Amino acid sequence: MPFSRRSFLGTLGLGATAAAVGFRGLERVAFAEPPRTPSPGGPILLNSNENAYGIFPSVEKAALEGLRVAHRYPFRIYHDVVERIAAGNKVSPKQVLLGNGSTEVLAMASRAFTGPGRKLIAAVPTFESSLAYSRDRGAQVVEIPLTSTYAHDLDAMLAHAGRDTGLVYICNPNNPTASLTPRRDIEAFLRKLPANTYVLIDEAYHHFATGSPDYLSFIDKPVDDPRVIVARTFSKVYGMAGLRLGYSVATPATTKLLQPWQLEDNGNMIALHAALAALNDDAAMRAAVARNAADRKEFTRQAAVRKLRAIPSYANFAMFETGRPVRDVIKHFRADNIAVGRPFPRMENFVRVSFGTPDDMATFWRTWDKLPTLAKQESGLRSQESAAANC
Ligand SMILES: Cc1ncc(COP(=O)(O)O)c(C=O)c1O
Structure with a gap:
């Protein structure tokens, strides 16, 4: 109807x-x-x-090409997309994992690093998938209100972080407030965080975060820290929300910890063709x-x-x-x-x-x-x- x-x-x-x-x-x-x-x-x-x-016209064309070969498994192009993301971000393919949307990356991180006795610390309000996946794992979730400028309250997050903290979720820019948490504050936070606590930085809205010296992507300017995982998506600037593709960038060792939680063959032929075209259409x-x-x-x-x-x-x-x-x-x-x-x-x-x-x-x-x-x-x-x- x-x-x-x-x-x-x-x-x-x-x-x-x-x-x-x-x-x-x-x-x-x-x-x-x-x-x-x-x-x-x-x-x-x-x-x-x-x-x-x-979606971009170039992406639409590529998606249709993907549809024509959709009776085949997308092994080759899956590998090509991982390589293209790695090259575009100046990292090794061993540092990249694809997700069925960046939602799968969030799920992987919650499953890998939270659970009973390994809590999640996150802001409120923020994008809630990580909280839901951590709760599913039986993890305690500590919700810390945003500051008066709608940044993550990193001091309060730190005050709650201990040896029992598996993961901190930082959404930057934050959904639903569209606000930034300054880069220098996140760097200082990382320096003080317990050594066994991972940090998931969700950069879903990265491309739109223009016009502020406070914002700098943790992929574009990485910190030398194996605890940091960055999530990105094709759903926003590339307009591919319905195609479901996202990815993580982390050190090879951290990527290895996430990978067991990744669904095997989690990228489809159409989305993968579309992603390559999107990344090539600057x-x-x-x-x-x-x-x-x-x-x-x-x-x-x-x-x-x-x-x-x-x-x-x-x-x-x-x-x-x-x-x-x-x-x-x-x-x-x-x-x-x-x-x-x-x-x-x-x-x-x-x-x-x-x-x-x-x-x-x-x-x-x-x-x-x-x-x-x-x-x-x-x-x-x-x-x-x-x-x-x-x-
Ligand atoms: C902050 C944030 N992270 C992740 C996602 C999930 O996006 P997707 O799974 O489409 O990549 C969204 C979707 O709105 C979001 O706002």
Whole structure:
């Protein structure tokens, strides 16, 4: 049955409860998940930090080539992609593991380094897959609130780290806040961390983290530390979320510890063809980064015009204070068939919005402007008072 913007509303209803969509990560357990297939007048999806513009033309062509040979196992091209990622990042292929999305990398790290008596330390709010996978392992999960600037509170994380800490998860830029944790602070943190504690640095939004001297990738400028694992994905700048490919970079010894937890033959022919093309199309990647920067600038401008308090974004989404419970805002947008980010812990008066096309965003702001103004002002005052406690 084809879905229209109206039928998304009609089918799910305003009171729809959480609907799992087949992913293990909690991020993907949508507050109310609309259909993902774009159609004229279909729902506007500003809820999963996807690339609204689709895959590059070169990637589409390569993916179709992959489809033509999809009756074969992808042994050769799997190896080629690992080599290409290694060469592009100036590391050895022994330092690279592919994942079925970077989600699989997160799962590998939780399984390799956490469990009973080996806890995970992570921020709250952050991308929650690592937390879920560690809990599945029977590990204790320590959640440390972000600082007032929405950085990871590395001092507090350190205070909780001991010999029983298997893994620390650092999402940089962080999802859902799109904020940065300064590079120098992470370096200082690594120097003080117990020797047996691994650190997973999730750089899913790496390409968008432009314009701040505080950000420097731990792949581009590695630290000489076998405890560091960096996760990257093809889902964001390359727009390949539906193809499912990501990877890790770590020392050969650490990679060996992750590998037993990797699903064998976890890359498909189409995604692998697409990934090679994506990595070879620098011009398209740079254009995607520039387009996102322009979309982000326009979002910031629109938020400022409305005197909204937006957290400075270094990603392809942003979070701003709503002045009212986000659940009400989500319902309001859903009534116009627009999906925005779900509620996040400790951020009950903030909404996360993934950047859509300019047309999508014009619709988004028109819908925002239909929110009752008086209530917005009143609860805005209240939420400012509680912001310090929230974050
Ligand atoms: C911070 C972060 N890490 C990892 C992922 C997982 O991405 P994927 O499995 O598509 O690579 C996401 C997805 O939104 C994310 O926001």
